[in-house]
Structures are given as structure tokens and as C-alpha cells.
Amino acid sequence: MPVNSHQNLAMVTCTAPVNIAVVKYWGKRNEDLILPINSSLSVTLHQEQLKTTTTIACSRSFLQDRIWLNGKEEDISCPRLQSCLQEIRRLARKRRNTGDPTSDISVVSHKVHICSVNNFPTAAGLASSAAGYACLVYTLSQLFGVEGELSTVARQGSGSACRSLYGGFVQWKMGERSDGKDSFAEQVESESYWPELRVLILVVSAEQKSVGSTSGMHTSVETSQLLKYRADVVVPCRMEEMIRVIRQRDFPAFGELTMKDSNQFHATCLDTYPPIFYLNNVSHRIISLVHRYNQFYGETRVAYTFDAGPNAVIYTLQEHVPEFVQVVRHFFPSEANGSEFVRGLPVCSADLSEELKRDLNMEPTQKGIHYIISTKAGPGPCVVEDPNLHLLGVDGLPKKSAVSD
Amino acid sequence: MPVNSHQNLAMVTCTAPVNIAVVKYWGKRNEDLILPINSSLSVTLHQEQLKTTTTIACSRSFLQDRIWLNGKEEDISCPRLQSCLQEIRRLARKRRNTGDPTSDISVVSHKVHICSVNNFPTAAGLASSAAGYACLVYTLSQLFGVEGELSTVARQGSGSACRSLYGGFVQWKMGERSDGKDSFAEQVESESYWPELRVLILVVSAEQKSVGSTSGMHTSVETSQLLKYRADVVVPCRMEEMIRVIRQRDFPAFGELTMKDSNQFHATCLDTYPPIFYLNNVSHRIISLVHRYNQFYGETRVAYTFDAGPNAVIYTLQEHVPEFVQVVRHFFPSEANGSEFVRGLPVCSADLSEELKRDLNMEPTQKGIHYIISTKAGPGPCVVEDPNLHLLGVDGLPKKSAVSD
Numbered sequence: 001m002p003v004n005s006h007q008n009l010a011m012v013t014c015t016a017p018v019n020i021a022v023v024k025y026w027g028k029r030n031e032d033l034i035l036p037i038n039s040s041l042s043v044t045l046h047q048e049q050l051k052t053t054t055t056i057a058c059s060r061s062f063l064q065d066r067i068w069l070n071g072k073e074e075d076i077s078c079p080r081l082q083s084c085l086q087e088i089r090r091l092a093r094k095r096r097n098t099g100d101p102t103s104d105i106s107v108v109s110h111k112v113h114i115c116s117v118n119n120f121p122t123a124a125g126l127a128s129s130a131a132g133y134a135c136l137v138y139t140l141s142q143l144f145g146v147e148g149e150l151s152t153v154a155r156q157g158s159g160s161a162c163r164s165l166y167g168g169f170v171q172w173k174m175g176e177r178s179d180g181k182d183s184f185a186e187q188v189e190s191e192s193y194w195p196e197l198r199v200l201i202l203v204v205s206a207e208q209k210s211v212g213s214t215s216g217m218h219t220s221v222e223t224s225q226l227l228k229y230r231a232d233v234v235v236p237c238r239m240e241e242m243i244r245v246i247r248q249r250d251f252p253a254f255g256e257l258t259m260k261d262s263n264q265f266h267a268t269c270l271d272t273y274p275p276i277f278y279l280n281n282v283s284h285r286i287i288s289l290v291h292r293y294n295q296f297y298g299e300t301r302v303a304y305t306f307d308a309g310p311n312a313v314i315y316t317l318q319e320h321v322p323e324f325v326q327v328v329r330h331f332f333p334s335e336a337n338g339s340e341f342v343r344g345l346p347v348c349s350a351d352l353s354e355e356l357k358r359d360l361n362m363e364p365t366q367k368g369i370h371y372i373i374s375t376k377a378g379p380g381p382c383v384v385e386d387p388n389l390h391l392l393g394v395d396g397l398p399k400k401s402a403v404s405d
Numbered sequence: 406m407p408v409n410s411h412q413n414l415a416m417v418t419c420t421a422p423v424n425i426a427v428v429k430y431w432g433k434r435n436e437d438l439i440l441p442i443n444s445s446l447s448v449t450l451h452q453e454q455l456k457t458t459t460t461i462a463c464s465r466s467f468l469q470d471r472i473w474l475n476g477k478e479e480d481i482s483c484p485r486l487q488s489c490l491q492e493i494r495r496l497a498r499k500r501r502n503t504g505d506p507t508s509d510i511s512v513v514s515h516k517v518h519i520c521s522v523n524n525f526p527t528a529a530g531l532a533s534s535a536a537g538y539a540c541l542v543y544t545l546s547q548l549f550g551v552e553g554e555l556s557t558v559a560r561q562g563s564g565s566a567c568r569s570l571y572g573g574f575v576q577w578k579m580g581e582r583s584d585g586k587d588s589f590a591e592q593v594e595s596e597s598y599w600p601e602l603r604v605l606i607l608v609v610s611a612e613q614k615s616v617g618s619t620s621g622m623h624t625s626v627e628t629s630q631l632l633k634y635r636a637d638v639v640v641p642c643r644m645e646e647m648i649r650v651i652r653q654r655d656f657p658a659f660g661e662l663t664m665k666d667s668n669q670f671h672a673t674c675l676d677t678y679p680p681i682f683y684l685n686n687v688s689h690r691i692i693s694l695v696h697r698y699n700q701f702y703g704e705t706r707v708a709y710t711f712d713a714g715p716n717a718v719i720y721t722l723q724e725h726v727p728e729f730v731q732v733v734r735h736f737f738p739s740e741a742n743g744s745e746f747v748r749g750l751p752v753c754s755a756d757l758s759e760e761l762k763r764d765l766n767m768e769p770t771q772k773g774i775h776y777i778i779s780t781k782a783g784p785g786p787c788v789v790e791d792p793n794l795h796l797l798g799v800d801g802l803p804k805k806s807a808v809s810d
Contacts, residue, residue, distance in 0.1 A: 225634075225638075225639055225669075226631045226634065226635065226639075226669065226672055226673075226676075229630075229631065229634045229638075230631065233630075233634075234630055234631075256678075259678070260678050263675050263676055263677075263678065263680045264630075264631065264675075264676050266675055267631055267672040267673065267675040267676040268631075268672065270668050270669075270671055270672040270675060271631075271668055271669050271672040272668075273661075273664070273665050273668065274692075274696040275668045275692060277689050277692075280686060280689075281685060281686050284682050284685075287679075287680060287682075291679040
């Protein structure tokens with residue numbers, strides 16, 4: 001816990017990643033504790049492309065807890081923020097009371113200033129709450145010197161945030177207990193286990209605002225018989241199978257199961273009453289393109305998955321990235337010039353055979369995809385050591401640079 | 406069996422209706438006999454708006470069986486056509502062999518000429534095979550003097566055709582036997598049972614050709630775990646409930662169950678691998694509009710259902726038709742002038758309150774809906790007595806007027 005000499009200010013900055021589920025979480029059995037109706041499994045994305053950075057300072061001179069998200073002060077009284085703050089403070093006090101000599105007694109009672117930014121536009125429609133709550137909880141734990149299981153705390157901010165506390169391939173075990181103590185995340189394999197795996201995020205323009213995932217999954221649990229069957233019967237088998245195919249680095253099996261699970265999640269949204277639609281016509285066309293592409297090669301080379309919005313996340317292997325990106329460019333011609341259309345990890349150029357273009361047999365869709373973020377699996381949260389990168393100044397207020405991109 | 410003096414020609418003309426399921430049929434347990442994995446229930450639509458007309462002639466001078474559909478000769482060797490022809494001829498021979506004195510021995514051995522037209526454009530994307538096979542089987546039975554259970558025959562042409570053999574509210578009981586003898590349709594209530602019920606078909610433009618229902622349901626049965634659960638567990642309860650709410654003429658309950666069942670059918674299509682999409686963005690907007698409209702009034706006044714395509718079929722009560730049609734006009738402005746946009750049963754004009762328009766809170770979608778067919782429940786197949794209306798001439802060939810609309 002680094003302490004700044006000014007104003008008796010303690011300050012820590014950390015980053016945390018986004019994760020994309022391949023066995024989807026949808027539905028809570030306890031809304032307060034955020035306990036899910038099924039286990040889930042995700043890939044943590046590399047923070048070089050997508051991350052949340054959070055600086056938290058505490059000082060006896062702060063009069064109240066405050067939070068700034070992407071440059072704008074937000075209401076700290078939000079129940080989920082309060083859950084995380086209270087839980088970390090409780091753990092810090094418990095640690096002090098159990099006599100850990102390294103714990104700092106004073107800071108736990110101080111108020112905190114929290115400042116958090118994403119390195120990706122909110123408008124991209126990428127779920128940022130997982131990275132956000134993971135970063136909040138991780139940074140608080142660093143500030144207060146709390147160690148041990150943090151995913152049960154992050155889970156209470158946003159369910160899927162618990163999975164962002166680990167790198168690589170991460171499962172969230174649903175648990176059975178009513179107090180949620182056995183509902184936590186754990187790493188299945190690290191990010192270095194399957195280095196050839198690549199991730200492409202196809203950012204699709206949403207025509208309408210979608211139903212939020214909190215209210216959406218609430219309605220699904222209340223009304224969808226298919227969701228209950230999925231959670232009780234289908235997902236337990238899929239979790240086992242997904243862990244097996246990841247350990248075997250079996251891309252065709254991994255890809256097929258990922259697509260099936262995405263489709264089944266969206267099927268349960270449609271079985272919800274009133275129904276929820278997250279996929280739009282562009283999403284449908286991406287799905288169709290992926291299946292035709294795989295059919296052309298007679299094997300599953302690329303796989304899609306969609307969360308609560310129209311953006312596609314594509315999993316594939318490094319060797320197939322250049323051609324598939326060119327396929328996307330061809331069938332979703334963009335206004336952006338070449339360098340802007342693909343962001344993140346560099347992608348080599350590739351030529352498409354006439355045979356492939358003909359076999360895919362689709363009319364190009366103008367402007368359906370804004371841009372692609374090219375990335376891969378990455379590590380869990382990190383501490384940022386360079387004090388120049390703190391988002392809060394020595395006055396405990398956001399630096400000018402800590403406004404959103 | 407009317408006999409024409411020319412050429413020893415026997416000729417009969419009949420009409421049969423379209424039906425729209427409110428508990429959906431999707432999936433066969435036997436593809437040859439067309440035995441379904443679940444029971445289903447539909448409303449037979451009035452033939453004044455939607456019907457198939459079929460003339461069948463037989464003569465000893467005909468050299469082979471022939472068929473003309475909407476003015477174009479088609480291949481009679483199609484297995485499903487052959488199933489129906491063979492089955493009716495078998496029943497006719499059986500009747501003769503059991504010594505029915507009214508049966509005509511000779512005609513069964515004669516070849517037939519079949520001519521069939523729809524009074525609605527094929528391009529409207531309305532499933533015409535149900536009306537077509539029902540009409541074929543009914544007309545053959547009239548020609549050959551076959552009486553009794555025809556729905557097991559029509560079922561072998563197109564599953565849902567069995568339901569078009571009755572008017573009003575019709576269930577297709579899935580049966581249990583492997584020979585399909587207990588998989589037949591029966592009337593739940595006649596078309597006069599619920600006279601206030603109205604049907605609006607919103608004809609939506611399809612951007613892409615959809616997966617055909619035969620291959621679609623085959624893939625669903627092979628791949629969707631949710632479909633199996635739906636068929637085994639959900640539908641049996643829904644059949645009972647649907648029959649109960651129809652008998653009680655309980656529109657809110659009927660409408661809600663109809664919408665839920667449509668959504669669940671499309672959910673199982675999405676759970677199919679590769680997934681099948683029949684709903685497009687316009688379908689999604691119609692669904693959204695219906696839910697907002699019902700929410701405005703705090704009760705289910707209109708209900709949607711969608712088959713294997715983007716067209717919406719709306720069930721509502723007579724008293725709500727004018728306003729809801731005006732709502733559709735407002736949010737889906739069409740190029741067609743007023744009289745062309747609504748076809749079929751006349752619809753009174755209505756004004757929309759500013760409050761309603763504001764509460765529905767949708768951007769109008771230009772040209773999303775081509776036109777509306779306004780209709781209601783109607784009777785089953787009928788014999789056309791007027792010989793001027795035969796589609797075949799005395800030469801046994803299609804009259805010039807028997808070409809498609």
C-alpha cells in the first residue's frame with residue numbers, strides 16, 4: 001500500500017480485463033448476492049486492447065466516498081458499489097482483528113476517492129461492468145491490504161466481474177450455498193496455455209437500445225421455461241465439455257460448443273416474455289457468414305459468440321485471422337479506411353480466392369460493422385507501479401487526463 | 406361424383422383453407438409418415454380471403470397422372486403427392502372391396518388431372534402447402550367417393566395440412582402409434598364459436614430466402630435440446646391450456662399463450678445448429694409494437710404469431726381492429742394508398758390519440774409492411790357446385806383462367 005506524503009494520501013492504481021463467456025451466464029437465483037442459476041466459463045481478453053484502469057485514494061481528509069467513471073462523477077450510493085466497498089472494508093477489518101501485523105489500521109476507516117476509465121469507447125457496446133467491478137475490487141484490496149478470495153466480492157458488483165479477476169480461461173462455479181460463499185471464479189488454464197487462440201471483436205451498430213442485462217435476466221428467470229431447463233440440465237454437461245476441449249486445445253470442438261451456447265442463450269432470451277432480442281440483422285449475417293466459411297473448409301475454423309447486444313466476438317486460431325478478417329472486410333465494406341477498420345493486434349493482409357467469395361454467396365452489407373478489435377487471451381488484474389499513471393492527483397481529484405476517450 | 410358426358414370425364418372442384426397455428430408444430434418423429442414430436446393447434450382462416458381451389462378430373466382416356474399448380478405443370482412424382490394419391494386410391498379400393506354399393510368401381514383405376522390455384526400471391530410468403538394438400542386430399546376423396554378420416558392422408562402430404570380439413574379451432578393430436586393411425590386432426594370448436602375473433606396478416610418483405618420448414622425442422626430435431634424439452638414437457642400443458650382458453654373465449658389468456666408459443670418455436674429455431682432465423686428486424690418491431698400497445702391498455706388486446714418466415718399474423722377482437730390497424734399504418738407507413746394497404750374484411754378508420762402514439766415510442770419504419778389481409782376464422786373444405794368454376798376444361802386441361810394470380 002503505497003502512501004503519498006501529501007495529505008496523508010494513500011493511492012493505488014490497477015488495471016483489469018474484459019472477459020467474454022463461452023458458456024453463458026444468464027439468470028440469478030439470488031439477486032442481492034448475485035448468485036447465478038448456472039456455472040459459466042469465459043476467456044479473459046488481453047488488457048493491451050481492452051481494460052479498465054482504476055485509481056483509488058484514501059485519506060483522513062476526505063469527507064465522503066466519491067467515484068468518477070470515465071471523467072464524470074457518479075452516485076456512490078449505487079447498491080452494487082456499496083456492496084463491494086462494504087465487503088472489502090469488512091475483510092480489511094477482519095484481517096486487522098485477526099492480528100495481521102502488516103495490515104494498516106487507519107486506512108480502512110478513511111473515505112475513498114475512486115477514478116476509473118476504460119481504454120475503449122463505451123459506445124462500442126462492450127460490457128464494461130465486468131472489467132469495472134473487477135478493477136474496483138482488486139484496487140480496493142491492494143489499497144487495504146486484503147488478500148485471498150476476491151471473486152466473491154467482485155461477483156456482488158456484477159456477476160461476470162468475478163471472472164475478470166483471473167487471466168486465461170476462467171470458470172465461475174455457481175455453488176450451492178445460500179450465502180454465496182461457494183459461488184466464485186477460478187482459473188481453468190492460464191492465458192499462455194493456448195497461445196494460438198485469437199479473438200476478433202466485430203463492433204456492430206445497434207439501431208435500438210437493448211434491454212439491460214440485469215432486468216433482462218430477471219424477466220428470463222421469471223418467464224422462460226427453456227432457461228430453467230438450460231440451467232438445470234444443459235449447462236452442467238457443457239461446462240465439463242468446455243473445460244475438456246480447452247485442455248485439449250481442440251478448436252473445432254471449442255468453436256462449435258461456443259456457438260451453440262451463444263445461440264442457446266439468445267434462444268432463452270426469445271423464450272422470455274416479453275421476448276428479448278439482442279441480435280439484429282447484421283448479427284444474423286455474421287452468424288450466417290461464419291457457418292458458410294466453416295462449411296467451405298469442412299471444419300470449424302471460426303466461431304462467434306454474442307452477449308447482450310449485437311456485437312460479435314469471434315474466436316479463431318492465429319493462422320486463420322488474416323483470411324477471415326479479409327472475408328469480413330469484403331462482406332461488410334466499411335467507410336473507415338484500412339488502418340482504422342482493424343485495431344489492436346496487427347493483422348496481415350490476405351487475398352480471397354474467387355471460389356471462396358462465390359461459395360460464401362452473400363450480398364455485401366454496407367456499414368454493418370464499424371471496426372474490428374483484434375486481440376487474444378490475457379492476464380488478470382495488475383498493479384500499475386508508475387505513479388505518473390495515477391488517475392487522481394495529489395489533491396485526490398481526477399487529473400485532467402482521466403476523462404473518457 | 407359428378408360425371409361429365411364428354412370423354413367419360415369425372416370432375417370435382419373443391420376449396421380448402423389456410424390455418425395458422427397458435428401452438429406450433431415443429432419437428433417430426435417419422436419423416437415418411439409425417440408424425441410430429443408434439444401436438445399442435447390452429448385457427449382455420451376464412452376462405453373468402455385465403456384459399457386454395459383444386460379441380461381434379463379422371464378419365465379412362467388420361468394416359469398419366471398430371472398436376473398444374475398456379476398455372477404451371479409440376480412433377481407429379483413428388484413423393485408427398487404420391488403418398489396422398491396412393492393412400493386415397495387405397496381407401497377407395499378398400500371401400501369398393503367391402504362392397505359399398507354407392508362406390509364407382511372404374512374411376513379408381515383411371516389417371517387423374519389435378520389443377521390447383523391459390524387466391525393469394527405466393528410471394529406473400531404465406532404457407533400454402535397446408536391448404537394445398539388439404540384441398541388435394543379433400544377433392545380426391547370427393548372424386549373417388551371416399552368418406553371418413555381424411556386428415557391422416559393430408560398429414561402425409563404436409564403435416565399441418567391435416568388441420569386445414571376442419572374449420573374453426575383445430576387440434577392435431579400427435580398420437581403414439583408408429584403407423585400414425587392415431588395422429589390426426591379434430592375440431593376443438595367451430596368457426597362460429599368465437600365470432601368476435603379477428604385475424605390480421607401483416608405481409609412483411611423478406612430480405613433473404615429462409616430455410617424451408619422441412620429441412621429446418623429436421624435440423625432442429627437433430628440438434629436442439631430445447632426443442633426436445635419443449636415437445637416433451639412444455640407443449641402437452643400448453644395444448645390443454647389453449648383448448649381451455651379457447652372454450653372460455655378468454656382473449657387475454659389466448660393471446661398471451663399464442664405469443665409465448667410463437668416465441669418458443671423461434672427460440673428452438675435459434676437453438677438449432679446451425680441456427681435458423683425466421684424473424685427479421687421488421688418482425689422484431691412488430692413484436693415490440695404489440696407489447697407496447699398491450700402495455701398501454703394494461704391488457705392483452707392483440708397477439709402476434711410467426712411461422713417459418715417474417716410475416717406476422719395478429720389475433721385480436723373485432724372491437725380493437727380499427728385502432729390497431731391505424732397503429733400499424735402509423736408506425737409502418739406504406740407506399741400503397743389507403744385502399745390497397747388493407748385487403749379482405751373491411752376495417753373502419755380510427756384516430757390515434759397523441760398519448761397512445763407518444764407512449765408507443767417507436768420510430769416509424771418505412772415500407773416494412775407491404776399490406777394487411779384482414780380476415781377471421783372460417784369453415785373447412787367445401788365442394789364448389791358451379792361447373793363454370795372448374796379449373797379444368799372438358800378436354801381435361803387447365804382453362805386459360807386457371808393460371809396463377
